[in-house]
Amino acid sequence: MVERAMALGREAESMIRALALISAEEGHLTRLYLTPEHRLAADLVRRWMAEAGLDVSEDALGTVRGRLAPESDGRNSVQRLLIGSHIDTVIDAGAYDGALGVIAGILAVREVMKKHGRMPFGIDVLAFGDEEGSRFPATLLCSQAVAGRFDPAALQVESVDGVKLEDALRAYGKDPAEIPAAAYEPGEAAAYVELHIEQGPVLEQADEALGVVTAIASQSRHSVTVVGEAGHAGTVPMNLRHDALTAAAEIALAVEALAQRNADDFMVATIGKLSLSPGASNVIPARVVFTVDLRSQTDARRIEAMNWLREEILAIATKRHVTAWIERTHEAAARPCDPALQSGFTAAIGGRDGKSAIHLPSGAGHDGQAVGAMCPIGMLFVRCRGGISHNPAEFTSVRDMGLAVAALIKFIESFDPARLGRRRADD
Secondary structure, eight states, X not given: OHHHHHHHHHHHHHHHHHHHTOOSBTTBOOOOTTSHHHHHHXXXXXXXXXXXXXXXXXXXXXXXXXXXXXXXXXXXXXXXXXXXXXXXXXXXOOSSTTHHHHHHHHHHHHHHHHHHSSOSSEEEEEEESOSSOSSSSOOOHHHHHHTTXXXXXXXXXXXXXXXXXXXXXXXXXXXXXXXXXXXXXXXXXXXEEEEEEOOSSXXXXXXXXXXXXXXXXXXXXXXXXXXXXXXXXXXXXXXXXXXXXXXXXXXXXXXXXXXXXXXXXXOEEXXXXXXXXXXXXXXXXXXXXXXXXXXESSHHHHHHHHHHHHHHHHHHHHHTTOEEEEEEEEEEOOEEOOHHHHHHHHHHXXXXXXXXXXXXXXXXXXXXXXXXXXXXEEEEEEOOGGGOOSSTTOOOXXXXXXXXXXXXXXXXXXOOHHHHHHHHHHO
16 A cells, blocks of 8 residues: 555656646746646646546636546435646746645546446546636636636736736637536535645644645735825935835734734734835835735634724824725635545544544635535645745655545545535534
8 A cells, every 4th residue: 555655656746747847937837827838737637637537628717627427326426526726826836736636636536446436426626727816816716616606807807917817718718708607506516625735834843744624714815005205315304204115114014913913813914015116226115015915714803803904004104194005806715624524534544653633724725715615625735845835945755645645545435425414414
């Protein structure tokens, strides 16, 4: 069994390396939604799915689906287990984020087919094209469509280079009018599960390869604009300035303090992008625009924190004689993982040295937040070196990937939609 797991890990590594070669930048991994690189990656995934024996299709938002039909007389033949992740990346990314989940799903279902043929339920492996939101100011577009929650207004959002999502879809060969057909029928999806690198240090510190996710954090993204007045850097006295940057700096410190005060709720806050104008060394900054990414384990604490931050921004702006406002660009509710699916992954891991599997929350957002609107979700985390992600140094060992695929196989073999339904009814 260990040898087979290692073989699966080596195969996963080979496939990850092949996918990582598809990039818009030589020497760096950048693969954005609805780009030529996305098309090449999707075609490679389609080929892998077909080689694994799955029936392959692609929906109107570019999600690649590999389908295994259920036994014709299966007890739960009308329901499907969805296994998925994403194939887009951030700019200058690591190779494992998202890609490992898609590849693990393909390998696991292939192995299940070899051993059992078809299962009493159907299985779909999903390769979403937009989870990161790196090209368009929206995230989870593909998984929202799968869940029947796609907002048509998103078709009008523009990329940083001024391309509307609707136009990008047409250039990719898709018809936006067909997006509603991407949704599963009510009750068709029994559950959605995702295997993903942890993107944090908890498993490594515990010396564990795998962990069971308890919930995906609540998340919101905002754009903050601060407007002051440009002036000569040498002639305007400090007490008469309307400096947008110093006001933004004080707001940034308030954002940091806010998260630190709520650390018991695993709250984190990040300002990851900032632009300044006019942008000259001898001119007082007149306008600053920056992002705020706020995450919490509970929606209530996140909403409370954002309400406080809005008031604090206005107070700082008034004190510093500038104007400021905040606009929400993304929001995702906290999404708990189903207890029965957590139990399934715990049993699949099996524990080590008599210890039960580690259970931990996800501070990162995932497609499960969107898919969870239509069915129960579960997640399995895989250790990554140093907890590093969204970085070229991102790395997961062959051994850990092999153990993860083996655990996913065990999970699929023991999965029963009917038992899940009873468990949910009892909760």
